[in-house]
Amino acid sequence: MFEKPAELKKLFEEKLAGVTATADVEQLRIEFLGKKGSVAALMQELRNIPNEQKKEAGQAINETKQFVENAIAEKLEELKKLEEQKLIDACESYDESMPTDNDIGSYHPITLVRREVENIFLSMGFSIEDYSEITDDYNCFEALNIPKHHPARDMQDTYYLSTGQLLKTHTSAAQNTILRKYKSSLENGNPIRAIFPGRCFRNEKIDACHENTFFQMEGMMVDKDISISNLIYFMKTMLSEVFQRDITVRLRPGFFPFVEPGFELDIQCSICGGKGCPSCKDSGWLELCPCGMIHPNVLTAAGIDPEKYIGFAFGLGMTRLAMMRYGVKDIRVFNSGNLKALSQFTEKSFTKPEESKEA
Numbered sequence: 001m002f003e004k005p006a007e008l009k010k011l012f013e014e015k016l017a018g019v020t021a022t023a024d025v026e027q028l029r030i031e032f033l034g035k036k037g038s039v040a041a042l043m044q045e046l047r048n049i050p051n052e053q054k055k056e057a058g059q060a061i062n063e064t065k066q067f068v069e070n071a072i073a074e075k076l077e078e079l080k081k082l083e084e085q086k087l088i089d090a091c092e093s094y095d096e097s098m099p100t101d102n103d104i105g106s107y108h109p110i111t112l113v114r115r116e117v118e119n120i121f122l123s124m125g126f127s128i129e130d131y132s133e134i135t136d137d138y139n140c141f142e143a144l145n146i147p148k149h150h151p152a153r154d155m156q157d158t159y160y161l162s163t164g165q166l167l168k169t170h171t172s173a174a175q176n177t178i179l180r181k182y183k184s185s186l187e188n189g190n191p192i193r194a195i196f197p198g199r200c201f202r203n204e205k206i207d208a209c210h211e212n213t214f215f216q217m218e219g220m221m222v223d224k225d226i227s228i229s230n231l232i233y234f235m236k237t238m239l240s241e242v243f244q245r246d247i248t249v250r251l252r253p254g255f256f257p258f259v260e261p262g263f264e265l266d267i268q269c270s271i272c273g274g275k276g277c278p279s280c281k282d283s284g285w286l287e288l289c290p291c292g293m294i295h296p297n298v299l300t301a302a303g304i305d306p307e308k309y310i311g312f313a314f315g316l317g318m319t320r321l322a323m324m325r326y327g328v329k330d331i332r333v334f335n336s337g338n339l340k341a342l343s344q345f346t347e348k349s350f351t352k353p354e355e356s357k358e359a
Ligand code: PHE
Pocket: 169, 170, 171, 172, 218, 256, 259, 262, 290, 291, 292, 313, 314, 315
């Protein structure tokens, strides 16, 4: 009996139990599943095993490999949830029991954040576009370089309607329509600069930091000679305005079929200033906004020549931004219809606490 796969599995389980950060999971993945990893080494050893035992040994290795793959995926999911919760917990909290002085109603916190971000982009020459909540498979996936049966669809558990249409899972669903709308203007020398906020829907299990109904703010810029530097500049300016301080950002590779290269944009943790603290899991950075250079297939699908034009796109999680901005630790507040909680957020809340004291 070939014992090594079982031993390896045990070793992996021990190591996995000690892992507390997503970066360490990646390390473990390389150690076990990488080209030169322990599973690959076991495969090599198959050569030395007598023929009659090969089948059984091969199966045992594959089972171990499958086990390691599944356990890594589960651990990543679990740590991501924990990290999100930490991020929210680290924000300043609001007090639901505070009396309000406002008898005439108030804006929803998402509306307040949306308007603020819209104003920032308006000042940078962007137009604000509207898009429906019901769309179709083509706009939500196919036009975004996500063909049928593409594994990327699994990341967005979709609500389909009996008409064959669907509830949009991300604001990127509007990209094709907006690119088409401005295509001729682009060809006349005017860059496309558009943002499109919207409500999105995914079949998520609801908890303090996950909702099946949430808001995103998508943005796109297309012109000749656009580069990643333009993307970084726009994101940095916008986030510095939103958080009312100078923000340091960094890009990490991230995969989305409709951008190439794709990134996750992180902002430097404001609590420790990048040194590392519990709220940023000692990394010094917080993940905030996926983005990237628009994939040539997406431009082509909208009739725009990718040889001539290039652009960037980003998808800002507006619900998350509102949580960070107002210290809302439970996402369910937003759709609760609980006026007592929701009317706590007035436009005044945008003033920094020190400033309001001075005034
Ligand atoms: N639409 C992506 C999502 O919801 C986010 C994204 C937008 C990524 C634009 C890259 C560019 O997950």
